[in-house]
Amino acid sequence: MDDSMSATSVSDVNDRLSALELRVQQQEDELTVMKAALADVLRRLAASEDSGANRKQHGAKANDN
Amino acid sequence: MDDSMSATSVSDVNDRLSALELRVQQQEDELTVMKAALADVLRRLAASEDSGANRKQHGAKANDN
Amino acid sequence: MDDSMSATSVSDVNDRLSALELRVQQQEDELTVMKAALADVLRRLAASEDSGANRKQHGAKANDN
Numbered sequence: 001m002d003d004s005m006s007a008t009s010v011s012d013v014n015d016r017l018s019a020l021e022l023r024v025q026q027q028e029d030e031l032t033v034m035k036a037a038l039a040d041v042l043r044r045l046a047a048s049e050d051s052g053a054n055r056k057q058h059g060a061k062a063n064d065n
Numbered sequence: 066m067d068d069s070m071s072a073t074s075v076s077d078v079n080d081r082l083s084a085l086e087l088r089v090q091q092q093e094d095e096l097t098v099m100k101a102a103l104a105d106v107l108r109r110l111a112a113s114e115d116s117g118a119n120r121k122q123h124g125a126k127a128n129d130n
Numbered sequence: 131m132d133d134s135m136s137a138t139s140v141s142d143v144n145d146r147l148s149a150l151e152l153r154v155q156q157q158e159d160e161l162t163v164m165k166a167a168l169a170d171v172l173r174r175l176a177a178s179e180d181s182g183a184n185r186k187q188h189g190a191k192a193n194d195n
Contacts, residue, residue, distance in 0.1 A: 009140065010074065016147050017081050023154050024088050030161055031095055034168060038099060041106055041171055044179065049109065051182055052116055075139065082146050089153050096160055103164060106171055114174065117181055 013078055013143055013147065016151070017078065017085070020085055020147070020150055020154060021081070023158070024085060024092070027092055027154070027157055027161060028088070030165075031092060031099070034099060034161070034164060035095075037168055037172070038102055038106070041168070041175060042102070044175055045106060045109055045113070048113055048175070048178055048182060052113060052120075055120065055182075055185065078143055082143065082150070085150055086146070089150060089157070092157055093153070096157060096164070099164065100160075103167055103171070107167070110171060110174055110178070113178055117178060117185075120185065
Protein backbone atom coordinates (compact mmCIF):
# COMPACT_ATOMS: atom_id res chain seq x y z
CA MET A 1 0.00 0.00 0.00
CA ASP A 2 1.47 3.35 -0.95
CA ASP A 3 1.13 6.59 0.91
CA SER A 4 -1.71 7.57 -1.37
CA MET A 5 -2.97 10.78 0.19
CA SER A 6 -0.35 13.45 -0.47
CA ALA A 7 -0.44 16.89 1.09
CA THR A 8 -1.68 18.17 -2.23
CA SER A 9 -4.65 15.86 -2.40
CA VAL A 10 -5.58 16.57 1.22
CA SER A 11 -5.65 20.24 0.40
CA ASP A 12 -7.67 19.49 -2.73
CA VAL A 13 -10.21 17.46 -0.76
CA ASN A 14 -10.55 20.27 1.74
CA ASP A 15 -11.03 22.80 -1.03
CA ARG A 16 -13.71 20.71 -2.72
CA LEU A 17 -15.48 20.10 0.58
CA SER A 18 -15.43 23.81 1.43
CA ALA A 19 -16.71 24.75 -2.02
CA LEU A 20 -19.52 22.20 -1.75
CA GLU A 21 -20.47 23.38 1.73
CA LEU A 22 -20.71 26.95 0.43
CA ARG A 23 -22.86 25.98 -2.57
CA VAL A 24 -25.16 23.83 -0.44
CA GLN A 25 -25.59 26.70 2.02
CA GLN A 26 -26.42 29.08 -0.82
CA GLN A 27 -28.99 26.62 -2.15
CA GLU A 28 -30.56 26.32 1.29
CA ASP A 29 -30.88 30.10 1.39
CA GLU A 30 -32.43 30.16 -2.08
CA LEU A 31 -34.85 27.38 -1.16
CA THR A 32 -35.93 29.36 1.90
CA VAL A 33 -36.63 32.43 -0.24
CA MET A 34 -38.51 30.35 -2.82
CA LYS A 35 -40.61 28.62 -0.17
CA ALA A 36 -41.69 32.01 1.16
CA ALA A 37 -42.48 33.24 -2.37
CA LEU A 38 -44.45 30.09 -3.10
CA ALA A 39 -46.42 30.43 0.13
CA ASP A 40 -47.27 34.01 -0.87
CA VAL A 41 -48.37 32.83 -4.32
CA LEU A 42 -50.60 30.14 -2.80
CA ARG A 43 -52.23 32.66 -0.47
CA ARG A 44 -52.87 35.17 -3.27
CA LEU A 45 -54.09 32.47 -5.64
CA ALA A 46 -56.58 31.22 -3.06
CA ALA A 47 -57.82 34.78 -2.54
CA SER A 48 -58.12 35.24 -6.29
CA GLU A 49 -60.04 31.98 -6.67
CA ASP A 50 -62.32 32.96 -3.82
CA SER A 51 -62.93 36.34 -5.39
CA GLY A 52 -63.69 34.69 -8.74
CA ALA A 53 -66.12 32.30 -7.07
CA ASN A 54 -67.89 35.25 -5.48
CA ARG A 55 -68.21 36.95 -8.85
CA LYS A 56 -69.74 33.80 -10.27
CA GLN A 57 -72.35 33.66 -7.52
CA HIS A 58 -73.24 37.33 -7.36
CA GLY A 59 -72.10 38.79 -10.60
CA ALA A 60 -71.60 38.09 -14.18
CA LYS A 61 -72.91 34.55 -14.59
CA ALA A 62 -69.66 33.35 -16.05
CA ASN A 63 -69.27 29.82 -17.35
CA ASP A 64 -68.52 27.10 -14.89
CA ASN A 65 -65.40 25.09 -15.50
CA MET B 66 6.18 13.37 1.27
CA ASP B 67 4.78 13.30 4.77
CA ASP B 68 1.94 11.15 6.00
CA SER B 69 -0.43 14.08 5.64
CA MET B 70 -3.80 12.44 6.15
CA SER B 71 -4.03 11.57 9.84
CA ALA B 72 -6.74 9.38 11.30
CA THR B 73 -8.36 12.53 12.62
CA SER B 74 -8.58 14.24 9.27
CA VAL B 75 -9.90 11.08 7.58
CA SER B 76 -12.66 10.98 10.15
CA ASP B 77 -13.27 14.68 9.62
CA VAL B 78 -13.52 14.24 5.85
CA ASN B 79 -15.95 11.38 6.31
CA ASP B 80 -18.05 13.45 8.68
CA ARG B 81 -18.17 16.40 6.30
CA LEU B 82 -19.03 14.15 3.37
CA SER B 83 -21.81 12.47 5.32
CA ALA B 84 -23.21 15.81 6.46
CA LEU B 85 -23.16 17.12 2.90
CA GLU B 86 -24.83 13.99 1.55
CA LEU B 87 -27.60 14.39 4.11
CA ARG B 88 -28.16 18.06 3.32
CA VAL B 89 -28.16 17.45 -0.43
CA GLN B 90 -30.70 14.66 0.02
CA GLN B 91 -32.91 16.94 2.11
CA GLN B 92 -32.70 19.61 -0.59
CA GLU B 93 -33.66 17.08 -3.25
CA ASP B 94 -36.70 16.18 -1.18
CA GLU B 95 -37.64 19.84 -0.74
CA LEU B 96 -37.18 20.49 -4.47
CA THR B 97 -39.51 17.59 -5.24
CA VAL B 98 -42.18 19.03 -2.93
CA MET B 99 -41.76 22.50 -4.40
CA LYS B 100 -41.96 21.23 -7.97
CA ALA B 101 -45.26 19.56 -7.16
CA ALA B 102 -46.56 22.72 -5.48
CA LEU B 103 -45.48 24.82 -8.44
CA ALA B 104 -47.16 22.46 -10.89
CA ASP B 105 -50.36 22.77 -8.85
CA VAL B 106 -50.07 26.57 -8.89
CA LEU B 107 -49.58 26.60 -12.67
CA ARG B 108 -52.64 24.40 -13.17
CA ARG B 109 -54.84 26.56 -10.90
CA LEU B 110 -53.52 29.78 -12.41
CA ALA B 111 -54.33 28.57 -15.92
CA ALA B 112 -57.84 27.63 -14.76
CA SER B 113 -58.23 31.05 -13.14
CA GLU B 114 -57.03 32.83 -16.27
CA ASP B 115 -59.39 30.75 -18.39
CA SER B 116 -62.27 31.55 -16.06
CA GLY B 117 -61.40 35.24 -16.21
CA ALA B 118 -61.28 35.13 -20.00
CA ASN B 119 -64.73 33.53 -20.05
CA ARG B 120 -66.08 36.27 -17.84
CA LYS B 121 -64.73 38.86 -20.23
CA GLN B 122 -66.44 37.23 -23.19
CA HIS B 123 -69.78 36.40 -21.61
CA GLY B 124 -70.04 38.58 -18.58
CA ALA B 125 -69.19 41.90 -17.16
CA LYS B 126 -67.49 43.65 -20.04
CA ALA B 127 -64.36 44.20 -18.04
CA ASN B 128 -61.47 46.20 -19.42
CA ASP B 129 -58.99 44.47 -21.63
CA ASN B 130 -55.37 44.56 -20.53
CA MET C 131 -0.44 7.07 14.04
CA ASP C 132 -1.13 4.65 11.22
CA ASP C 133 -1.24 5.36 7.54
CA SER C 134 -4.97 5.76 7.73
CA MET C 135 -5.86 6.91 4.23
CA SER C 136 -5.49 3.90 2.01
CA ALA C 137 -5.67 4.03 -1.76
CA THR C 138 -9.17 2.63 -1.49
CA SER C 139 -10.47 5.33 0.79
CA VAL C 140 -8.90 8.10 -1.31
CA SER C 141 -10.74 6.73 -4.30
CA ASP C 142 -13.89 6.52 -2.22
CA VAL C 143 -13.55 10.13 -1.10
CA ASN C 144 -13.04 11.24 -4.69
CA ASP C 145 -16.08 9.28 -5.81
CA ARG C 146 -18.27 10.77 -3.10
CA LEU C 147 -17.02 14.28 -3.83
CA SER C 148 -17.67 13.86 -7.55
CA ALA C 149 -21.14 12.47 -6.92
CA LEU C 150 -21.95 15.38 -4.60
CA GLU C 151 -20.63 17.93 -7.07
CA LEU C 152 -22.87 16.45 -9.75
CA ARG C 153 -25.98 16.46 -7.54
CA VAL C 154 -25.33 20.02 -6.36
CA GLN C 155 -24.93 21.16 -9.98
CA GLN C 156 -28.21 19.45 -10.92
CA GLN C 157 -29.96 21.17 -8.03
CA GLU C 158 -28.59 24.53 -9.12
CA ASP C 159 -30.00 23.90 -12.58
CA GLU C 160 -33.37 22.91 -11.13
CA LEU C 161 -33.42 25.97 -8.88
CA THR C 162 -32.75 28.17 -11.91
CA VAL C 163 -35.69 26.62 -13.77
CA MET C 164 -37.95 26.96 -10.75
CA LYS C 165 -36.99 30.58 -10.18
CA ALA C 166 -37.94 31.38 -13.77
CA ALA C 167 -41.23 29.50 -13.39
CA LEU C 168 -41.99 31.30 -10.14
CA ALA C 169 -41.23 34.69 -11.72
CA ASP C 170 -43.66 33.81 -14.52
CA VAL C 171 -46.31 32.82 -11.97
CA LEU C 172 -45.85 36.08 -10.06
CA ARG C 173 -46.22 38.11 -13.26
CA ARG C 174 -49.37 36.24 -14.35
CA LEU C 175 -50.85 36.37 -10.86
CA ALA C 176 -50.34 40.13 -10.69
CA ALA C 177 -52.02 40.49 -14.10
CA SER C 178 -54.87 38.30 -12.92
CA GLU C 179 -55.31 40.32 -9.73
CA ASP C 180 -55.21 43.53 -11.74
CA SER C 181 -57.82 42.18 -14.15
CA GLY C 182 -60.02 41.13 -11.23
CA ALA C 183 -59.69 44.57 -9.66
CA ASN C 184 -60.79 46.15 -12.95
CA ARG C 185 -63.82 43.89 -13.07
CA LYS C 186 -64.76 44.97 -9.58
CA GLN C 187 -64.59 48.63 -10.52
CA HIS C 188 -66.29 48.50 -13.90
CA GLY C 189 -68.16 45.27 -13.97
CA ALA C 190 -70.02 42.86 -11.85
CA LYS C 191 -70.08 44.48 -8.42
CA ALA C 192 -68.50 41.45 -6.84
CA ASN C 193 -67.96 41.25 -3.11
CA ASP C 194 -64.88 42.83 -1.66
CA ASN C 195 -62.59 40.63 0.38
